[in-house]
Amino acid sequence: MDILEDLKWRGAINQETDEEGLRKLLSEKKISLYCGTDPTGDSLHIGHLIPFIVLKRFELAGHHPYILIGGGTGSIGDPSGRKTERQLQTMEKVQHNVQALTEQTTRIFGGSGHITFVNNYDWLSKINLLDFLRDYGKEFGVNTMIKKDIVASRLENGISFTEFTYQILQSVDFLHLYKKENIQLQVGGADQWGNITSGVDLIHKKEGQDAQVYGLTIPLMLKADGTKFGKTAGGAVWLDPKKTSPYEFYQFWLNQDDRDVVKYLKYFTFLSHDEIDALAEKVKTQPEKREAQRALAREVTTFVHGKEAMQEAEKISEILFSGNIKKLTPDEIEQVFGKMPSVEISSNKQNIVEWLVENKIESSKRQAREDIQNGAITINGERIRDLNFEIDPSQSFEGKYVVARKGKKNYTLAKVNDNE
Known part of the structure; x- marks a missing residue:
């Protein structure tokens, strides 16, 4: 089974510009391919894994993937998937995010010899305005551009010239990588189809119709209930x-x-x-x-x-x-309960009834006593029924935390702070 058949079996192909042409190319040689992401934040999320997993499969099949971090395109904003204009980031923020994403993707996907990382700021920043308009703008018809889904979906609410030109910049990326790195395939999410096909068209106009370049998009991932994955x-x-x-x-x-x-x-x-x-x-x-x-x-x-x-x-x-949470380390406690409701406490010993009320886990001493006697309160995984029980923060999790649970699911993480 070739890699395209494997991707089909895995449900990983949405659209291809020329399936037979790409299959023939892949049967003849190992190729270079790329997928890009813009540095809109300092971390990727699991939605970004969707096209990058495909890159990894190509690598395992012997091909050479490139990950493009869009330091240039990220400075103006991709209009796809949005109803309004993107808030422009400062160039300092863009560069910070570029570095963070490069380090993250290198850790996950491997460094030199596995996947090559490039930043489109390196070439887009060198194009002046007149060259951009003469060398690239002249190749794009406005009528064609506004029919692309990424632009058509924005026309009702309006789109700036800046975001309108995004597909030209992404096309320039594909052309540059084709000429400099012999990259012949661009992979992207379903919403990138218009940008990818624009790049294929630009290469054919600049390099000739016999240039072997292709585009492949990944399906929109939906859960069984119809909601968006991730x-x-x-x-x-x-x-x-x-x-x-x-x-x-x-x-x-x-x-x-x-x-x-x-x-x-x-x-x-x-x-x-x-x-x-x-x-x-x-x-x-x-x-x-x-x-x-x-x-x-x-x-x-x-x-x-x-x-x-x-x-x-x-x-x-x-x-x-x-239920034996006493076996957890302080770091593991932070992993599990760090995003749950939390309070700050002192390291002093305190009666459980007073402690629960003081930290707003219980609304009153009467309710606290009732819940304790009914077995609804656990402290550090131990069910407490003794109204005279004393909470001693020094006895658990290196004196850093107390974990209280009311009922089955209502956890509170008490963090020891001796300034309290």
Whole structure:
């Protein structure tokens, strides 16, 4: 099975500019290809993984991928997927984000010898206004440009000339990389089809119709319920462990619906067809074991954060399932409970009733006493029924935290601060 057939099996192809031409090219030689992302923030999220995973598959098949960080295009803003103008960032912020994304993608996808990283600021910044208009603007018809989805969707609310020219700049990227690096394929999300085809057209106009360049887009990833993949109640799932901890990342994949898990195994993991088919059978016959979800969580967490972080996330999950949270380290406590409601406390011992009321976990002493006696309060994983119990922060998690739970799900992380 060639790589295009494998990508089809995995549900990873939406559109291709010339499927047969690309298949023939891939059968004849190893090629260079690229995918780009603009530095709109200092971290990618799991939505960005969608096209980059395809790049990784091409690398594993022996081809040479390039990741383009758009220091140039990011300074003006991509209009696709938006209804209004993007807020322009300062060039200092753009450069900061470029550095952060380069480091992040290098860590995940590998450095020199695996994937090459380029920044389009290096060539776009050297084009002056007159050259831009004469050498490139003349090749683009306004009537054609406004029919592209990325522009047509914005016409009702209006689009600035700055964002209107974005597709020209992305086309210049493809032309530059074709001429300088012999890159023959651009990969992007479904919303990039108009930009990619513009680049193919520009290369054909500048280099001749026999130039072998192609475009491939990835389908829009939707969950079984029709909602967009990658969003949670807490917002985006980031690849930066400081924004989304490896434990939270692992849990995101572990909690996927049975209806979606096989699709995600095909797309986001590098497991073989036979391994995925076996897991798909387990979903049908033994869904309660959630073996497919565990495999998905292990594979993607290892890919993004490494094996050690994945194993720590699994350990945390097992400890939480057993309820024995005293086995967690302070760092693991922060991973698990860091984004839950928190209060600051002193290191002094205090009666549990007073402590619960003072930290607004309970509304009154009467309610606190009632919940304690009913077994609704746990402290550091231990159910407390003694009204005279004293909370001693020095006895747990190196004296840094106390974890209180009211009922089944209402956690509060108490952080020790002796200035309190």
